[in-house]
Amino acid sequence: MASPIGPEIERLIQLLARLPGLGPRSARRAALTLIKKKEQLLVPLAEAARITAERVLVCTSCGNIDTADPCTICCDMRRDPTLLVVVEDVADLWALERAGVINARYHVLGGVISALDGIRPEDLNLDRLVARAAEPGLTEIVLALNATVDGQTTAHYITDLLSPYPVKITRLAHGVPVGGELDYLDEGTLAAAIRQRTTF
Known part of the structure; x- marks a missing residue:
């Protein structure tokens, strides 16, 4: 038929x-x-x-998507140059920006390490992150990764990768529920998680 x-x-x-x-x-x-x-x-x-x-373009500096390269966030001189927030995906960056709780620059990994999905460290935007960690003036990197097994595995990997650099590595506080994803959280939860971040 x-x-x-x-x-x-x-x-x-x-x-x-x-x-x-x-x-x-x-x-x-x-x-x-x-x-x-x-x-x-x-x-x-x-x-x-x-x-x-x-x-639409992918920012060569941070991995955000925008109509300019470098993106609007990377070009914003009002952002705190000492602070870099690492996120898994652009959706997570947008969630943090909607919450308006941190005035930093970002770094988008483009995923997390996942044995099940076959995503390895070399598949992520880690080389650029290492280069940014070496930039003068940067003092803190916030790992704002989802509180999943893969997110935490990636956070540990990044902490080891950046250990030679003189930057403080922090992570979101436990206001983010285990198994939760940033894009689905309300602004209050995200604000609490940013304020209560701890050394990783």
Whole structure:
């Protein structure tokens, strides 16, 4: 029996279904909403996606995504140059920025060490982190990694890797629940975790 949906719409549904949190049923509902509100939603979304695809860059300094390289955060002279916050992913950087609890620069690893997922230290943005640790004026590196087994394994690895450098290594306090992910925490929990960070 032939599909009642044209190939173009089916392709849209399949692409939407790849997004986190959207299964096939949610993707169909989202696609239908976009199509029903073509002028208000679908056309502006397509244009925004096209522009983003053309202009988005990965910051060569910290690994953030922006439309400039170096990114807006790296170029912000009001940021504390003595403090560097290491995060697993850009989503974690955005979560900390939303909370507005620390005025530092960031370093995005691009993942965590994971034997199950086959992610090794050389797959992460660690060479650039080591280079930044050697920069004059940097006094503290905050490991703001998720409180998972892989996050903690990565934190230990980084602590050993940076041991030759004269920087203080701290980690988030236990306000972040074990197994929790930064992107899902409320601003109050993130604020408490930043304020109560401890030496790692």
